[in-house]
Amino acid sequence: MEKAQSFQLVAMPHIIFGTGAIEQAGQWCAQLGSRALLVTGRGSLRRSGCLDEILSNLSDHGVTTTVFEGAEPEPSVNTVQVGRGRLWEAGCDLVVAVGGGSSLDVGKAIGALAGEPGEAAEYQRGRQITERGVPIIAVPTTSGTGSEVTPNAVLIDQERGTKASLRGDGLVPKVAIVDPQLTLTLPPAATAFAGIDAFTQALEGFTSIGANLVTDKFAAEALVHLAGAIRAAYSDGDNLAAREHMSLGSLLAGIGFASSRLGLVHGLAHPVGIASGQPHGRLCGLLLPHVIDFNLEAAQSKYARAARLVGITDDSDDEAAAIALHDWVTQLVAELGIGQSLSDLGISEEDLEPMIAPAMASGSTKHNPREVTEYELRQFLEQML
Ligand SMILES: [Fe+2]
Structure with a gap:
């Protein structure tokens, strides 16, 4: 035993x-x-x-x-x-x-x-x-x-x-x-931003180095509710069942990440928020596919489990399943009209340097499944322009 x-x-x-x-x-x-x-x-x-x-x-x-x-x-x-x-x-x-x-x-x-x-x-x-x-x-x-x-x-x-x-x-x-x-009265854009924030929190909580067997249960359950309902809540705000699953998913993700902490998306969301003035949830959605890509090897088995849990794939190969999650999230973010690059937010090269120190100091970054160096973070941001 x-x-x-x-x-x-x-x-x-x-x-x-x-x-x-x-x-x-x-x-x-x-x-x-x-x-x-x-x-x-x-x-x-x-x-x-x-x-x-x-x-x-x-x-x-x-x-x-x-x-x-x-x-x-x-x-x-x-x-x-x-x-x-x-x-x-x-x-x-x-x-x-x-x-x-x-x-x-x-x-x-x-x-x-x-x-x-x-x-x-x-x-x-x-x-x-x-x-x-x-x-x-x-x-x-x-x-x-x-x-x-x-x-x-x-x-x-x-x-x-x-x-x-x-x-x-x-x-x-x-x-x-x-x-x-x-x-029910939340407009589509706010629904999308809040929803992708909740999904990001569930996934970052699931892959955080602070995750444990209890927080995993909450994060996994959150992922299922959020992934299943986010499109319906966005396209039909009056759909109470979709709203219920979104609220439940958000709550469960919160219970999990309160203990597990988060990851690089949240480490970057604050400094990018200062530079762009954009809503937190939108930034989470914009950063998430890039961070999954950055973490793909380090968090491969967790991403693969997440992909299978939410029914994106039943591929038993972890690498293929993790890539399927990345592609699914990329597609979702596009459908929600969130944008893909930092340039989409009006951020230019000279805005990047002031983001490095606060992102490195963030507790969220320190809980990312792949350790992040300053050099890698600079490269990551340059690639996101
Ligand atoms: Fe968040």
Whole structure:
């Protein structure tokens, strides 16, 4: 008998998944506090009517709410600073973050830093979070980032021109309410970007050097749900079954990668995001086929397993199956209208050098299945122009 593998899993929220789950928001809020700061984006939740429904649900359970509609698409640490000020002014004892990954990340950071005296930027630059924050309830309205279950928030530090994760146990939501119904109004491009982000996270979690037998189960299951539903959700946003599988896949990928960490796509997505200003999910889709190609030998058996799992091929030869995965992903990215090269994003040769150091320093790059040298990374980026 072989020895059982040792592993670690990070803390997870209490997770409520399913169509209609949002109706439980009020009762969960009432268990965790009495004054909520509801953090969301700039207007889309209000326009969809969803904000009013949530506010009335919270009010029915005796929870008063202050709304902070400040989360921008690629959020900055300044937004967290402003939002935390609102939380303090209103005396909130709970954060409810509702929206895409950016709203969840801003809400998580506000909640985690609620008890800290320093400027929000200091913590993103490395100051330790030592004071207890307030409980966070995360409600995703996209199926992509997995932020509802992860211990980090990706924020731009405008002063330093960097994009990086604020990380800590206090950022893990107490409760994640994942209701696929909330994703029905997501437009096709946002569906594509969020969906390919989720798929990338599942695949990078599966091939990460931090993967273990438990994270593999989550990543493998995520790949099956996402690969089977992404085209249907993109072409017919009202397809609730496709939306359910996308939300489930995104959630499962998040549970897996919260512990396994990711890979080179995510190591590069932040610096490329700073240079291009493009949405994170689009960058993941654009980078993914190139990174699979870069990792093809190092992660061959995992890529082959992924290809067989999602039904792309039943070829028993690992090399052929891994190539089939590469080709399938390339085709998918083309169908989703994501683009193929860095030039498609308006990036030119002089933009590449500033990307090297942050990409090399990224925890995601350090978990890539093929070790990356600076020389290889420079070559990789030049080839992607
Ligand atoms: Fe991502």
